Amino acid sequence: MYNFQSKPTVLSRAEWGARSRSKTPRQRDGVRYLVVHHCAGNNNTIENTSEQARMREIQRIHMDDNGWSDIAYNFGVGKGGTIMEGLEIDYAMKAAGGSNNNYYAIHINCHGNFEEKLFDWSQKSALIDLLAYLCSRYGLSESAIIGHYNMSSSACPGQAIKDAIPSIRTNVKVRLNGASPY
Numbered sequence: 001m002y003n004f005q006s007k008p009t010v011l012s013r014a015e016w017g018a019r020s021r022s023k024t025p026r027q028r029d030g031v032r033y034l035v036v037h038h039c040a041g042n043n044n045t046i047e048n049t050s051e052q053a054r055m056r057e058i059q060r061i062h063m064d065d066n067g068w069s070d071i072a073y074n075f076g077v078g079k080g081g082t083i084m085e086g087l088e089i090d091y092a093m094k095a096a097g098g099s100n101n102n103y104y105a106i107h108i109n110c111h112g113n114f115e116e117k118l119f120d121w122s123q124k125s126a127l128i129d130l131l132a133y134l135c136s137r138y139g140l141s142e143s144a145i146i147g148h149y150n151m152s153s154s155a156c157p158g159q160a161i162k163d164a165i166p167s168i169r170t171n172v173k174v175r176l177n178g179a180s181p182y
């Protein structure tokens with residue numbers, strides 16, 4: 001059994017100003033994967049927007065442009081490392097990773113385009129805190145942590161995060177097994 005990992009601070013939907021979902025999504029079947037995404041798109045736009053406003057914009061795109069019932073990601077990690085609640089955790093949407101495995105996955109979106117920018121420690125450490133907590137809560141090992149590209153054909157979550165996934169897994173493994181976190 002793994003060491004318990006406390007839940008990091010997560011801004012609620014109300015705190016970032018989420019809209020209500022348009023219909024109830026499907027319940028998740030279980031949790032086998034923790035899937036990391038990025039936004040892609042224009043980094044300057046993201047840098048000039050607050051983390052909460054970025055969450056609202058992603059939800060707007062998913063609902064108004066894509067016609068989905070809510071933001072497809074279960075969590076967002078803002079440019080400064082603020083963790084925010086997205087689609088409520090017991091629900092899943094096929095759209096998030098384009099695969100039926102989505103019904104066994106929790107999706108986490110790191111704000112930024114990591115084909116073009118580095119993965120700063122403030123954001124990376126927040127992601128590690130969240131992943132360690134989710135592994136502990138669902139009894140998963142660090143091998144459950146994957147990138148979107150492992151699930152379906154995609155460049156997501158960008159080169160800088162792809163390159164970081166082995167060290168993220170190592171950090172989570174160390175925490176689950178009880179040594180000092182970093």
Ligand SMILES: [Zn+2]
Pocket residue numbers: 036037038096148154156157
């Ligand atoms: Zn993705």
